[in-house]
Amino acid sequence: MAFTLSIPRKRISASPGQIVTALIIALFLAVFLLIPTGTVIYTAFTEKGTGALTAINFIDFFNTELFRRSFFNSVYVAGMSVVWATVIALPLAVLTTRFDFRGSMIIQTLGFIPLIMPPFVGAVAMQLLFGRNGTVNLLLNDWFGFRIPFMEGLNGVIFVQSLHYFPFILINLSASLRNIDRSMEEAAQNLGSSGFRLFRRIVFPLAMPGYLAGASLVFVKVFDDLATPLLLNVKDMLAPQAYLRVTSVGLTDPMGYVIAVILIVVSIFAMWLSAVAMRGKDYSTVQRGGGGLTKRKLTKRESLVAYATVGFILLLVLSPHIGLLLLSFATVWSYSPLPDGYTVAHYTRVFGESSLYIKNTLIYVSLAGLIDVIVGSAIAYLVLRTKLIGRRWLDWAATSALAIPGVVLGIGYLRTFYNIPLPDGTPLATLWVMLVLALAIRRLPYALRACYAALQQVSISLEEAAENLGATKQRTIRRIVLPLMTGGLLAGFVTSFATAAVELSATLMLIQSNSDAPIAYGLYVFMQSPAGRGPGAALGVIAVILVGLCTFLSHYVIERRQKTLGAAK
Structure with a gap:
């Protein structure tokens, strides 16, 4: 057959x-x-010269002290930015998802605001607030006789990047915390687990997918960033070195391309590593939609501590916006906690001379x-x-x-x-x-x-x-x-x-x-000199308003679309 x-x-x-x-x-x-x-x-x-395929360029890269230092500096800055972004995002995520916390939606919204300002825009404002002769250090020196090197070298890059990119962790971690199965927390409580032990052993591990998704994004964004280190005059990092090699040595210099390849490889490796960390582990829920964590009411003392913590964090993460706004109206702001006077001349100059941007x-x-x-x-x-x-x-x-x-x-x-x-x-x-x-x-x-x-x-x-x-x-x-x-x-x-x-x-x-330049280029040029920082800040405020309006419109369109679909069903 x-x-x-x-x-x-x-x-x-x-x-x-x-x-x-x-x-x-x-x-x-x-x-x-x-x-x-x-x-x-x-x-x-x-x-x-010869055009032959070779690995000698990568060998030369790792044999050069400047490039080795730039590589480790970039990894260090990206890693520490993840750490400090976690320190900022974790309390906000936990308080707004695990506790019956009044104003949680406002906190989540304000926590998203840093993303609408590019980190390089707020870098100069951060120097005026937290630099060696900035507002905070001048007050600390007057009151207590010491200064804190917030913005010194790599510290400044880490500080600025952490404040800017922490919303990636906040958004993803909050979503994961909301979707944790309530029955798992209740089972752990019935077995005697509570407080920080419950969070450390049960809650946070179950929210790990969201946390790692946000943390890997922060790492990649910081590792690849070019403008913030340049504006803070930190040049011994990979992205600035790639830019400087191509613009100063020329397009024929192989080192710029080697650094570019390393940037790509590390970015892909970071995303892959976050996926590998999740492999073989089960984070699924048994309830439809997860059920959500049980929200606990805060005592008066706990509420006081919680609101003080949230207030301090929000003041810190919104400080670049506050500093940029003050700088855009400042006549002179140097070696003083606040500007000496205020003017709208910077905006007049921007609209007059920089409307092309x-x-x-x-x-x-x-x-x-x-x-x-x-x-x-x-x-x-x-x-x-x-x-x-x-x-x-x-x-x-x-x-x-x-x-x-x-x-x-x-x-x-x-x-x-x-x-x-x-x-x-x-x-x-x-x-x-x-x-x-x-x-x-x-x-x-x-x-x-x-x-x-x-x-x-x-x-x-x-x-x-x-x-x-x-x-x-x-x-x-x-x-x-x-x-x-x-x-x-x-x-x-x-x-x-x-x-x-x-x-x-x-x-x-x-x-x-310069005639073909957009706002981002104009901001970078303005911020290079003390005389241009006022107009640069004004242009930065305009950029933030532009991006903020677009972000709001995007959310409005999405929500209206969802309501229309819901009504149609």
Whole structure:
């Protein structure tokens, strides 16, 4: 008796238009993400002069004392920033989730505010408040006769970065604490565990996935940051060294590319390590939705201590915003706890002389956001609505931009496109449109996830019904799918817009002319001199307001979308 095994042949289940769209997106990602990044990696392994593949550049890197020190300084700063960010975030997360704490929503909201200010913007304000001759140290010296080196060298970078990035831990840890199964805590209490022992042995280990997710983000963000160390005049770290090697020695120097590769490898390793730490452990709950921790009421004494702790932490994390606002109105602020006088001249100067920065920023980030929404929605549609072979690779390639630091992408663009001249001889890499493309690539993962989530909420039966009534695929997408995705598309655009508006790493690498510079570049230039810090602070306040409005609009759109969907159900 003979048996025949029928093996179905794979078919490309997609229309010609969808295939063409996928090819265009693949070409876009290849040219503006994969090739520049691959060029950086290839150059790092190429011997200068001969072009032969070699590992000697990495050997030279670790044999050079400056580079070794820069590597260990970067790891140290990133690690200590995680530690201090945890010290700040943990009390806020625990108090607002484990206890019946009045004002917990306000605290969570205020705790998110630091993220809307880039760390390099608040670095100068932090120096005025916590520097050797800043407000706090002047008062400590007058009252007690000593100073604390808050902002000295690496301490300053750690201090600024911890205050800026701790919300990543706060948000993720709070979410994990809320989802812990109540029955597990009750079982531990029945066995005699309580207080700090209960938290240390049961509660915090169960919240570990959220904590590690936030901690790994903090580590990667701090490790890759370029602007904050430069503004604080700390140059013996990896990102500043990559920037300085390329801008001072030149594009032919292999060390800049070696450092760029190390930045990529360490970033990926940190994310991988956080995943490995979770492997083989079970954090699942037995109740639907987790059940949540039992909230305990605070006694009067506990309430007093809790509110004092929260007040101190919030005052600390909001100090960069307070300092920046004071500096933007200050006439003179030097060797005194507060400014000598106040003026609006800095804002007048900014709107008069620096309006070009604002206009350029609006143009660049609007174009970048538009590109992200178009590419993100196209990738989401190809992944969720077609059976096109290789569609998942588009998603993975676009998401991989998260692991590429801005300074690395900037170096890659310079290396790849600088030797491609326009008809007038201008290098392609120096055009402002290249910055727009770099910003779009850097923020594409955020817009992609928003578009992906929006399309998941659109039932495919609506498209099938439209097509059954005679509508073409293009008309169905235009008249049915896109209108239903409007909330997600707008949220993706606003998220991309807000985060790209203060991107500095790629900006510093690609901007060649002051006339093409955006706000982030203007802030960096202003903050380089004492005379420019007042106008720079004013420009920083404008940037914070711009990003804050975009963040608020994004949350508003998402909440309104959720309410609309809820009402429809």
